[in-house]
Amino acid sequence: MAKDKINIKRLYVLSSENKRFCFPQPLKHSIRIGKREYEVKLKYDEKFGTYILWKNRKYPVEIVGSRQNKYEILFNDISYTFTVETPFSLKRMKVLGSSKGKSEKELLKAPMPGKIIDVMVREGSAVTRGEPLVILEAMKMQNEIQSPVNGKVTKVLAKPNTNVMKDDILVEISTG
Secondary structure (H helix, E strand, O other), X not given: OOOOOOOOOEEEEEEOOOOEEEEEOOOOOEEEEOOEEEEXXXXXXXXXXXXXXXXXXXXXXXXXXXXXXXXXXXXXXXXXXXXXXXXXXXXXXXXXXXXXXXOOEEEEEOOOOEEEEEEXXXXXXXXXXXXXXXXXXXXXXXXEEEOOOOEEEEEEOOOOOOEEOOOOEEEEEEOO
């Protein structure tokens, strides 16, 4: 018996900051911001490697890692982690997420290997979403690692002038 072909009309991208983006299938070479549509192209050449061309500017992009539907990319030298979901897998995530309840703590992990330059919070500090917590130097660039949530810092594991690996826990934040 032949399987019926599944017709997926859209895909969802969920960022590590829990932002959701919807992309119609088949994918287009354009994005809409407000009421304006912009052409976006993914290109490769020997001099620049892989890059996205948008508004006549080149933005370097590299897939650092992928596993199943989870990806880590470097876009313009900034690390982003996200998952690609179908409508079915998105519903499944919501059902599974609602049954386990809300997490009381958030673990801020290193998005890439590097050296801790500065720790800007102490245990007991109140933090707001988007507030810089740690400065991480990677590939000769300093990156502000920001709080993904509002809460109170319960543990600071990052120490200045130390090296960290990707996914090392830097700060623990209580959200409850």
